[in-house]
Amino acid sequence: MIKVSRRALLKLDRIDMPARDPLERATCFDEVNIGLTPEEATVEAMRCLQCKTPTCIDGCPVNIQIDQFIDRVAVGDIRGAADVIRMDSLLPAICGRVCPQEAQCEGACVLDKKHKPIAIGHLERYVADTIRNYGLEPPVEPVEPSGKSVAIVGSGPAGLACAADLAKSGHRVRVFEALHKPGGVLIYGIPEFRLPKSIVQSEIDGLKELGVEFEMNAIIGRTITMEELLTEEGFDAVFVGVGAGLPRFLNIEGENLIGVYSANEFLTRVNLMGAFHENTETPILDLTGKRVVVFGGGNTAMDSARTPLRLGAGEVRVAYRRTEAEMPARVEEIHHAKEEGIVFDFLVSPLELLGNDEGWLTGVRFQRMELGEPDDSGRRRPIPIEGDVFDLDADVAIVAIGNSPNPLLPATEPHLKQTRWGTLEVDETTGRTTMRGVFAGGDITTGGATVILAMGAGRVAAASINEYLETGVWSETPEPALT
Amino acid sequence: MYPILEAESIAPDVRRIVIEAPKIAKKHRAGQFVIVRVTPEGERIPLTIAESDAEAGSITLFVQAIGRTTRLMSELEAEDCLVDVAGPLGRASEINRYDGAAVVVGGGVGTAIAYPIACALAAKGNRVVAIIGGRTREYVLLENELRDHGIEVIPCTDDGSYGRKGFVTEALADVVADEEVGVVFTIGPVPMMSAVADVTRPGEIETIASLNPIMVDGTGMCGGCRVEVGGETKFACVDGPEFDAHEVNFRLLQRRNTSYRAFESRQLSSLESLDHEHHEQLLAPVRGACARRAMS
Ligand SMILES: Cc1cc2nc3c(=O)[nH]c(=O)nc-3n(C[C@H](O)[C@H](O)[C@H](O)COP(=O)(O)OP(=O)(O)OC[C@H]3O[C@@H](n4cnc5c(N)ncnc54)[C@H](O)[C@@H]3O)c2cc1C
Ligand SMILES: Cc1cc2nc3c(=O)[nH]c(=O)nc-3n(C[C@H](O)[C@H](O)[C@H](O)COP(=O)(O)OP(=O)(O)OC[C@H]3O[C@@H](n4cnc5c(N)ncnc54)[C@H](O)[C@@H]3O)c2cc1C
Ligand code: SF4
Ligand code: SF4
Ligand code: FES
Numbered sequence: 001m002i003k004v005s006r007r008a009l010l011k012l013d014r015i016d017m018p019a020r021d022p023l024e025r026a027t028c029f030d031e032v033n034i035g036l037t038p039e040e041a042t043v044e045a046m047r048c049l050q051c052k053t054p055t056c057i058d059g060c061p062v063n064i065q066i067d068q069f070i071d072r073v074a075v076g077d078i079r080g081a082a083d084v085i086r087m088d089s090l091l092p093a094i095c096g097r098v099c100p101q102e103a104q105c106e107g108a109c110v111l112d113k114k115h116k117p118i119a120i121g122h123l124e125r126y127v128a129d130t131i132r133n134y135g136l137e138p139p140v141e142p143v144e145p146s147g148k149s150v151a152i153v154g155s156g157p158a159g160l161a162c163a164a165d166l167a168k169s170g171h172r173v174r175v176f177e178a179l180h181k182p183g184g185v186l187i188y189g190i191p192e193f194r195l196p197k198s199i200v201q202s203e204i205d206g207l208k209e210l211g212v213e214f215e216m217n218a219i220i221g222r223t224i225t226m227e228e229l230l231t232e233e234g235f236d237a238v239f240v241g242v243g244a245g246l247p248r249f250l251n252i253e254g255e256n257l258i259g260v261y262s263a264n265e266f267l268t269r270v271n272l273m274g275a276f277h278e279n280t281e282t283p284i285l286d287l288t289g290k291r292v293v294v295f296g297g298g299n300t301a302m303d304s305a306r307t308p309l310r311l312g313a314g315e316v317r318v319a320y321r322r323t324e325a326e327m328p329a330r331v332e333e334i335h336h337a338k339e340e341g342i343v344f345d346f347l348v349s350p351l352e353l354l355g356n357d358e359g360w361l362t363g364v365r366f367q368r369m370e371l372g373e374p375d376d377s378g379r380r381r382p383i384p385i386e387g388d389v390f391d392l393d394a395d396v397a398i399v400a401i402g403n404s405p406n407p408l409l410p411a412t413e414p415h416l417k418q419t420r421w422g423t424l425e426v427d428e429t430t431g432r433t434t435m436r437g438v439f440a441g442g443d444i445t446t447g448g449a450t451v452i453l454a455m456g457a458g459r460v461a462a463a464s465i466n467e468y469l470e471t472g473v474w475s476e477t478p479e480p481a482l483t
Numbered sequence: 484m485y486p487i488l489e490a491e492s493i494a495p496d497v498r499r500i501v502i503e504a505p506k507i508a509k510k511h512r513a514g515q516f517v518i519v520r521v522t523p524e525g526e527r528i529p530l531t532i533a534e535s536d537a538e539a540g541s542i543t544l545f546v547q548a549i550g551r552t553t554r555l556m557s558e559l560e561a562e563d564c565l566v567d568v569a570g571p572l573g574r575a576s577e578i579n580r581y582d583g584a585a586v587v588v589g590g591g592v593g594t595a596i597a598y599p600i601a602c603a604l605a606a607k608g609n610r611v612v613a614i615i616g617g618r619t620r621e622y623v624l625l626e627n628e629l630r631d632h633g634i635e636v637i638p639c640t641d642d643g644s645y646g647r648k649g650f651v652t653e654a655l656a657d658v659v660a661d662e663e664v665g666v667v668f669t670i671g672p673v674p675m676m677s678a679v680a681d682v683t684r685p686g687e688i689e690t691i692a693s694l695n696p697i698m699v700d701g702t703g704m705c706g707g708c709r710v711e712v713g714g715e716t717k718f719a720c721v722d723g724p725e726f727d728a729h730e731v732n733f734r735l736l737q738r739r740n741t742s743y744r745a746f747e748s749r750q751l752s753s754l755e756s757l758d759h760e761h762h763e764q765l766l767a768p769v770r771g772a773c774a775r776r777a778m779s
Contacts, residue, residue, distance in 0.1 A: 178569065178700075178702050179569075179700065179702075180520060180527075180566075180567040180569070216567065216569075217567050217568060217569035218506075218569075219569060219570070219572070219702060222510065222570065222571055222572060223506050223507060223510065223569070223570065223571070224506060245702075245703070245704040246703060246704070247704070247705065247706045249706065249716065251716075255716065256709055256711060256716060256735055256739065258738060258739055258741075258742045261707075262705060262706040262707075264704055264705045264706065265699060265705035265706055265707040268699055268700065268704070268705050269699065273526060273527070273699070274524065279524075281522075281524055281525050281526045281551065281552065281750065282526040282527075282699075283526075283742075283743035283746040283747065283750075284746075285742065285743075286745070286746070358738065359734075359735065359738035359739070406702075406703070406704070407703065407721075408702055408703055408721065
């Protein structure tokens with residue numbers, strides 16, 4: 001390897017992720033980010049200072065040994081890099097693409113102060129994609145069957161990660177999913193142009209190779225009860241990863257007009273049901289030339305705004321009640337959305353949705369806001385500016401203000417205690433719920449969070465399920481979660 | 484893949500389809516529904532479980548061919564398969580013992596949907612009157628089956644070709660005037676259910692309507708099925724599908740059900756324009772032997 005001085009390295013700029021042309025990409029569902037070339041990845045990896053105490057690792061929720069994998073990339077040992085990542089993360093191709101890096105690993109990189117943090121996410125994606133594209137995954141090692149079996153409820157990142165670890169421990173693992181396709185939000189929520197479905201599919205294929213079974217159309221609590229999984233169906237333990245799939249609405253006048261979608265419905269029609277294909281069988285309102293307004297400021301709002309553009313919308317606006325600085329969406333998504341021509345209206349809050357005599361949406365009445373004192377979340381609270389109200393014409397509105405924990409399963413299983421936020425009560429260090437043999441993790445225990453946290457929670461639970469299956473010990477009173 | 488055990492036409496455009504779905508059969512209670520996909524690229528549509536046989540592991544659906552998906556489904560025969568069947572979804576009907584008669588008002592395929600509720604009410608010891616309507620004689624469904632359960636049947640046809648001439652609501656008004664009515668269940672086209680609610684409102688007779696909004700997942704995840712009941716927004720797939728008919732905003736439901744009318748008629752005509760061969764190509768993956776191979 002060429003020796004470069006630290007000083008020279010510090011001068012180098014972060015390598016930009018090559019992306020498709022904004023005008024071209026906004027008309028199709030191809031992935032926006034193209035991926036680093038080997039040369040770009042090597043140079044970016046060489047920029048890493050290989051810190052003695054790599055602060056970046058603390059920023060990663062699953063503590064990937066970032067300095068080590070980047071060191072491998074710098075010398076072109078991609079297989080070695082993948083081995084390092086694999087110790088802590090099972091879904092690098094996905095997390096490399098969708099983690100809020102600026103708030104996690106990259107935000108904690110020492111170079112962040114100079115505004116040039118290492119592109120850790122892009123490098124992680126590069127490693128995972130290279131391994132997948134060249135078929136370099138390590139062969140599946142045969143494991144001694146343990147004779148135990150575990151049911152996984154929900155096939156989002158939490159369930160998939162938990163399934164992987166348990167299958168590798170030799171347990172028989174069966175994933176039960178309510179929908180007809182596995183993947184959770186990765187399939188029905190996050191659009192193709194941000195996370196190609198073939199990547200999610202290859203993760204699921206990998207699990208099938210490990211021997212994990214998948215049962216679709218199985219709504220636990222309805223098709224099969226929780227109790228039955230543990231008795232008649234004979235599972236020794238259950239992991240619940242049913243996510244936060246309950247869409248929140250604004251509870252304002254006009255919300256049931258035709259043309260008002262929840263982000264979940266809109267994105268499900270497009271992603272899961274393929275309503276963007278020309279010969280789709282699932283309908284979606286014709287957006288050609290239409291004015292679309294999206295309420296919210298998170299990743300879901302960005303996806304809900306960029307998708308209509310690709311379906312031919314004339315104008316898409318995002319209405320957020322705080323300012324750009326408070327937006328919870330990934331910085332890259334906001335940047336991409338702006339490049340594509342999405343208009344942002346900050347410090348506005350919808351008061352009422354306006355409709356015509358036939359019940360179709362025609363516009364939105366907004367209240368202008370200003371920022372007041374910080375609230376519990378530390379963000380400055382938006383407060384209405386008295387009398388500052390205005391109307392905006394709109395044909396379609398998409399409500400993307402967040403999701404609550406999915407109530408279906410807890411509602412049908414009285415032994416699963418819920419917090420007052422509707423999340424499942426679990427012992428955070430083990431994922432144990434209040435029902436013997438049942439563990440939980442992901443959005444159903446945290447409320448809408450991130451893919452990496454869900455994956456991490458699935459793995460934590462897998463470890464304690466292993467322990468429980470081995471020892472049979474179940475402490476009856478798990479510490480209730482603080483949050 | 485979910486194998487079809489029996490399939491037969493019981494009226495023009497109405498098919499009775501029995502499906503092998505043991506887990507759903509075991510859990511089903513009157514009033515619940517399934518979400519079905521017919522072909523590998525097909526949409527998800529809700530259909531009520533009309534009957535279930537836990538021992539045989541089967542459920543029975545009645546489907547009225549009104550659009551592309553239901554049309555395709557109606558072309559399936561025994562030995563063919565459905566790609567997906569998920570359920571049972573929704574809350575079960577509350578079947579109580581009433582002081583007065585229990586009246587079930589069904590229109591068209593709604594009669595088939597109301598059938599298990601009528602039977603369950605009869606099994607609870609209620610006097611049950613079924614007012615079943617159809618455009619013409621062929622559309623009056625399940626009359627004999629209902630009578631077999633000891634249910635009094637009042638058939639009505641729009642054209643008077645059979646039973647009473649006129650709307651089911653007129654027959655209902657007479658029943659309400661003649662005897663004490665404890666409860667009315669109504670299932671059918673939205674305007675019919677709305678009219679039924681109007682008949683029973685003055686006498687404050689408990690009236691329950693099974694709503695049929697457009698759905699996607701059926702598990703409470705999308706909110707597409709939202710309806711307004713007593714001024715509040717409800718998700719019909721998890722909070723319903725049955726609601727107090729006097730509180731339902733039927734106008735809203737009727738409107739929301741027209742959201743995709745242009746798309747639906749385009750789809751239907753594109754299906755109708757297919758020649759036999761292309762038509763069969765669509766169904767090939769779920770036809771008999773082929774579908775069974777995919778299962779194994
Ligand atoms: C549009 C959108 C964009 C997002 N973008 C990002 C992003 O860029 N980066 C990021 O880190 N995070 C993002 N998130 C959040 C992230 O996707 C979630 O935090 C994560 O998917 C949670 O994983 P999970 O496994 O807990 O649940 P989910 O992914 O929600 O999966 C739960 C699964 O369980 C199934 N299920 C529910 N009930 C039952 C039942 N009773 N029986 C059987 N199955 C059931 C559901 O159908 C679903 O498939 C986004 C979320 C959305 C909605
Ligand atoms: C809980 C529930 C239970 C149902 N049970 C049954 C059943 O047992 N048997 C049965 O035949 N149908 C039932 N339906 C209605 C059935 O789901 C629709 O007929 C079906 O989705 C239409 O699909 P399609 O593609 O064939 O027609 P589409 O092309 O979608 O529609 C054709 C025409 O029907 C109208 N329409 C669309 N959706 C509905 C709807 N949900 N209800 C009524 N009209 C609609 C459209 O406006 C259009 O004019 C039920 C609906 C719900 C919500
Ligand atoms: S998993 Fe996410 S937070 Fe961790 S290193 Fe990768 S991109 Fe960063
Ligand atoms: S903090 Fe930044 S520079 Fe230091 S090791 Fe981590 S990625 Fe490299
Ligand atoms: S159909 Fe999606 S919430 Fe009811």
